[in-house]
Amino acid sequence: MAGRPPDDEAHPPYEVIAAARDNAMWCDLMCRTHGIPGTFTEHAWTNPVRTPPLYPDAVTLTPQASARDILENIDPGPGASVKDSFATLDLPGFDVLFEAQWIHRPAPGPTPTTWEVVEDAATLREWEQAHGARNLFREALLEESKIVFGRTGRTITSGAVITPAGGISNVFGPQAWPNTIAMAARLYPGRDLLGYESDPNPAMEHGFTTTGRLRVWLKP
Numbered sequence: 001m002a003g004r005p006p007d008d009e010a011h012p013p014y015e016v017i018a019a020a021r022d023n024a025m026w027c028d029l030m031c032r033t034h035g036i037p038g039t040f041t042e043h044a045w046t047n048p049v050r051t052p053p054l055y056p057d058a059v060t061l062t063p064q065a066s067a068r069d070i071l072e073n074i075d076p077g078p079g080a081s082v083k084d085s086f087a088t089l090d091l092p093g094f095d096v097l098f099e100a101q102w103i104h105r106p107a108p109g110p111t112p113t114t115w116e117v118v119e120d121a122a123t124l125r126e127w128e129q130a131h132g133a134r135n136l137f138r139e140a141l142l143e144e145s146k147i148v149f150g151r152t153g154r155t156i157t158s159g160a161v162i163t164p165a166g167g168i169s170n171v172f173g174p175q176a177w178p179n180t181i182a183m184a185a186r187l188y189p190g191r192d193l194l195g196y197e198s199d200p201n202p203a204m205e206h207g208f209t210t211t212g213r214l215r216v217w218l219k220p
Helices: 014-033 067-071 121-131 139-143 176-187
Strands: 044-046 058-060 081-084 095-105 146-152 155-162 168-172 193-197 209-218
Touching (some): 014 044, 014 058, 014 209, 044 067, 058 067, 139 146, 146 176, 155 176, 168 176, 168 193
Parallel strands (some): 058 081
Antiparallel strands (some): 155 168
C-alpha cells in the first residue's frame, strides 16, 4: 500500500484542492442521478459499486489519501478506476490510464455570447447526442448544475457543464472555450473557474493556467 506523500507534496495549491473537491461533487451528482450515490470522507470520495461509463469509482480529496483509503471502499475488481487528484498514489494491480493537469482561471468579466442553458429533457438529449455520450446525462443533473450549449443553425454543435463552484467540464465543439467562459460569467459572476484537461493548451489560450498534475488509474 502507498505511504503518505513527501512534505513538498503535502500542501498543494488551494486551487487544486478546490478543483478536486468540485470534481468529486460532480462525479457524485452524476452517480446520484443513476441511483448510486457515493460517500465523502476526509481524504476521498468513493463509490462501492461500479460508476457510470467514463466516471471514476473514487476521487482523492487530499494528497494524504492512501491506497487503503481507496481500495477498501470500492469494488477493486477489473474495470475499477480511481482519480488520483494529486498524482501521489501507488495502486497495486492498476495501470495509469492517463495523466492530466488541473486548470484555473480568475473570475471572468461579462462578455457577449449566444449560448443558452439546457432547461428540458428534449434539449438535454440533443446536447448529449452532440457530446457523443449515450444515456449518461439524466435530467436531474439540471437541478444542481448548468449544462450549456451553442448551435450552428438549428443544431447543437458545442457545449459544456458548469457547476455552482465554477467547475468546467465536458467542453466540446467549435468556439467552446470562450463561450463556456462567457456563460460561466453570466451564471456565476465573480466565481473563479476550475477543471482539468489532458491537453490544457486550448483552455490556456483563454486565460487558464495549470495548477497541478493528476492521474487516472484503471484495473485491467
